[in-house]
Amino acid sequence: MVFSSSIFLFAFLPIVFLFYFVIFRKKRKPQNIFLFIVSIVFYAWGEPIFVLLMLATIVVNWFCAIRINKTACGKNKLWLTLGIVYNVGILFVFKYLLFVLDNLNLIFNTNLLIKGFSLPIGISFFTFQAMSYLIDVYRGKDLVQRNLLYVGLYISFFPQLIAGPIVRYETVADQINNRTESYELFSEGTARFIFGLSKKVILANSLAIIADTAFGGTTLACSMAWLGAIAYALQIFFDFSGYSDMAIGLGKMFGFKFNENFNYPYTARSISEFWRRWHISMGTWFRDYVYFPLGGSRVKKPRMILNLFIVWLLTGLWHGANWTFIVWGLYYFCFIVIEKLIGKKLNSVPKVFGVLYTLILVLFGWVLFRSDNIAAAFTYFKAMFSFGSGGWDITLIYIKENAVILVFGVLACMPIVTWCGRVIKNEYLKLSLKIIVLIILAAVSVVYVVKGTYNPFIYFNF
Amino acid sequence: MKKVYERIISIIFVGFISITLLFSLLFNWHTMLESLYENKDKILNVRLSSEYVKDVIDSIDSAYTEGVFFRKQYIDIYGGLQKMSGKSIIWDSNPNNTIMIGSDGKLYSSGNITMNFADYYSNKDILNKYAEAVSDLSMFTTQNDVDLLFFQAPARYDADEISLPIKISDTSKDNVDYLYSQLKDNTDLTVLNSQILYKEQDIDFADLFFKTDHHWNIKTAFWAYSEICKALNNYYDYKIPELYFNIDNYINYVIPSSYLGSLGVRTGGLFAGRDDFDLIYPKFETDYVKTICKVDNLDISRGGGIQYKGKFEEVILSDVNKLKSKKSEIIFGSYVSSDRSEVIIENRKSATDKKVLILKDSFALPVSAFLSTCFAETRLLDLRYQHEKSVKEYILDYAPDAVLIIYNPGAYSDTFFNFDKKN
Known part of the structure; x- marks a missing residue:
């Protein structure tokens, strides 16, 4: 089930509210059991078979965590290893096995065949959550959860289940039993959900049409290639950050506080800063569970570079089993290393140049990311630099048709709301404006949802 | 004021989605049933496979979407919004259903013209x-x-x-x-x-x-x-x-x-x-x-x-x-x-x-x-x-x-x- 669907908004959500806030009011245990059950229904709606894999993952990780914690003198490394092998194993089988076999066949000229698995929605998110739980328990944080349903709720909680943010168990461990729902949190959550929904259905879905046209075209003019790349950069931001906003908002409605996942990444002055602002939950996951254990930056430079290489290789791979993702990850590795070597000199560059430098590199990165294969990416790059190739008539049609969306898209990449908050001092005016904006955004979003517009979700595939 | 704001937002949101659910079921149940009936071949062809379960879920999903209260009015408003934003093309999730206004003021569809027989x-x-x-x-x-x-x-x-x-x-x-x-x-x-x-x-x-x-x-x-x-x-x-x-x-x-x-x-x-x-x-x-x-x-x-x-x-x-x-x-x-x-x-x-x-x-x-x-x-x-x-x-x-x-x-x-x- 997707958030931007009629059945979620006008059936699933009100029914969940009714049971949660009315029937099970102030009964924490039934509320948690109910949230777990509806989360499983939510997942099964899109993945009626792979929901079994999700349930198996819950049981395995619950069991492993208990075994890890059981030994009186120190933690049990064997069960940690087994748990991680299980999580990485299912990720490998469902996401990477075909890719590996294809490449082995290519290298060794063999014909190893396997029946193709479809990718379970959100597998990268829930396996990473599960692994963070095991590792945190192993690291001695007194977090082990003996209640299977609560582990299940943590791994499968529907707001963040299929496209993140990757919630760490330590973030919500206490909230599972001791959270407080309030009007304040609920209205904050509602506002956040509406902002996210509007980002997704009004901006991302409209921009997707330009991006899909550009990246799906056989012959591409230079102008259209640039427009397509810009549209995709905006689409992926609004798609993913919109989903994160909806997830964080829904979490707040039920009293959960998740960490932020985006912080205006397109205002970053360097690639390093961009990655501190983009998909923060994934970045910190790799930092805490891969980069730091490898030694992080507190090692000699060659080793640090190797650590970074591993992290960025994994970051690329996390996004998908395709050479484009691997090259995309390593592309960022190169710039992160360069920036590390340059050090703080980059800060002396005027902000506008820093932002431009970052935007251009990120844009090229998205071309790699969006292309079906490396050859297609290079064809696209070639189109971007085939100046004088004409085709302005088509590009202008797409610009004219989407002018409003493009303008709002660019504006929404900047912290406009924060700026407005600073300018408008009057609290009444501020709140009144917020209500009006929210109602307009909600109304327009609902119109788009009910109409059933172009509705691809990029991060479901990861 | 902040408390009023918080309540207004919460009440409007929950009230709106709940009323839509209630009215959709009360007034448009027949539309949903008709839509389900159109997919009856898929639904009644019971088989043990993930495709079957997905078919049933998709049928329910689309039946509910069809039956959302005021759906036609929402679509009208959608068209009005597109017109206001200067659009002459309405894109659809199915590229064949993309609709545009021709120079004669009539609507044309990329799919309709070829009628699936492209x-x-x-x-x-x-x-x-x-x-x-x-x-x-x-x-x-x-x-x-x-x-x-x-x-x-x-x-x-x-x-x-x-x-x-x-x-x-x-x-x-x-x-x-x-x-x-x-x-x-x-x-x-x-x-x-x-x-x-x-x-x-x-x-x-x-x-x-x-x-x-x-x-x-x-x-x-x-x-x-x-x-x-x-x-x-x-x-x-x-x-x-x-x-x-x-x-x-x-x-x-x-x-x-x-x-x-x-x-x-x-x-x-x-x-x-x-x-x-x-x-x-x-x-x-x-x-x-x-x-x-x-x-x-x-x-x-x-x-x-x-x-x-x-x-x-x-x-x-x-x-x-x-x-x-x-x-x-x-x-x-x-x-x-x-x-x-x-x-x-x-x-x-x-x-x-x-x-x-x-x-x-x-x-x-x-x-x-x-x-x-x-x-x-x-x-x-x-x-x-x-x-x-x-x-x-x-x-x-x-x-x-x-x-x-x-x-x-x-x-x-x-x-x-x-x-x-x-x-």
Whole structure:
């Protein structure tokens, strides 16, 4: 089930509210059991078979965590290893096995065949959550959860289940039993959900049409290639950050506080800063569970570079089993290393140049990311630099048709709301404006949802 | 103030989604059930597979979406928003359903123009195959002493007349002319190509079609009907009195800005406006029995097997009073019925005592309605649906005086041109 669907908004959500806030009011245990059950229904709606894999993952990780914690003198490394092998194993089988076999066949000229698995929605998110739980328990944080349903709720909680943010168990461990729902949190959550929904259905879905046209075209003019790349950069931001906003908002409605996942990444002055602002939950996951254990930056430079290489290789791979993702990850590795070597000199560059430098590199990165294969990416790059190739008539049609969306898209990449908050001092005016904006955004979003517009979700595939 | 704000936001949001759920279930449950029923083959074909479960879930999902309270109004607003933002193209999740406004102010669809038969377009071998099929049927009808007439509806998109915001590949106009030339050159069949006829009669191309629908409008359908009557009189000496196909002998009640066609329902009425809809019915006396045959389960669910008796404006144009007072929704199938496998129309006060079989697509519905005034019995067969007999077997059993084929260029597919196959 997707958030931007009629059945979620006008059936699933009100029914969940009714049971949660009315029937099970102030009964924490039934509320948690109910949230777990509806989360499983939510997942099964899109993945009626792979929901079994999700349930198996819950049981395995619950069991492993208990075994890890059981030994009186120190933690049990064997069960940690087994748990991680299980999580990485299912990720490998469902996401990477075909890719590996294809490449082995290519290298060794063999014909190893396997029946193709479809990718379970959100597998990268829930396996990473599960692994963070095991590792945190192993690291001695007194977090082990003996209640299977609560582990299940943590791994499968529907707001963040299929496209993140990757919630760490330590973030919500206490909230599972001791959270407080309030009007304040609920209205904050509602506002956040509406902002996210509007980002997704009004901006991302409209921009997707330009991006899909550009990246799906056989012959591409230079102008259209640039427009397509810009549209995709905006689409992926609004798609993913919109989903994160909806997830964080829904979490707040039920009293959960998740960490932020985006912080205006397109205002970053360097690639390093961009990655501190983009998909923060994934970045910190790799930092805490891969980069730091490898030694992080507190090692000699060659080793640090190797650590970074591993992290960025994994970051690329996390996004998908395709050479484009691997090259995309390593592309960022190169710039992160360069920036590390340059050090703080980059800060002396005027902000506008820093932002431009970052935007251009990120844009090229998205071309790699969006292309079906490396050859297609290079064809696209070639189109971007085939100046004088004409085709302005088509590009202008797409610009004219989407002018409003493009303008709002660019504006929404900047912290406009924060700026407005600073300018408008009057609290009444501020709140009144917020209500009006929210109602307009909600109304327009609902119109788009009910109409059933172009509705691809990029991060479901990861 | 902050507390008021918090409550307002929470109450509006929860209230809105809850009321929508409640009203959708209370007032639109029948829409949901109809949608589920349309997917009954998927749902009832129980099997142990993930595809089956997904099919069922998808069916429920789309049924609920169809039944969301005020859905049509939301779509209207969507169209209005697009218009306000200066758009002339409405993109759809299915690229074939992308709709745009042409230079003539009418809506066009990338998918509608090719009608899902895109593979057949520009393929002369396939068009030759259809010409041969009609030629073969012509020999068969001649052998069995049945008259055959092929009426070709015009293509809606004419690249010489209309420019669109984005280029589309549509050769339907050329295909019509090509099939016509093949039939004209290689058979003795009476073929009427409306693309030639309207030009000969100086009819403005812009007046032929609805703005929001892929069909021709009712006035054009009446014109097509009169051309068919003239041809039957000229070529087969049917002696249909002119009063039957003279529009002056019909009441034409226009309901302004009332019709949202197949393209308009995807954009909403605020995007390109609505069409006027003509309720054309005879001034002369009529007495009908219409039977929608129950060939398959779908027909049964939609009133198949039921007989309707009354005047033209009660039975064939159903039902004029309700349409005028807007108690019934105006649809293209307000004439005769929506597309069904078989419809039998008996006319007790017909112009002639002849029996006619019409092989039809949806364009033929209003034409068939008017044709029914001329014949003692008019039968409509739609080859897209289930039939126990092939067309040839049907002709042998029924022994009509004439077979009329009335197709638009979107009907160029094997389904419509296979006269030997039982479905």
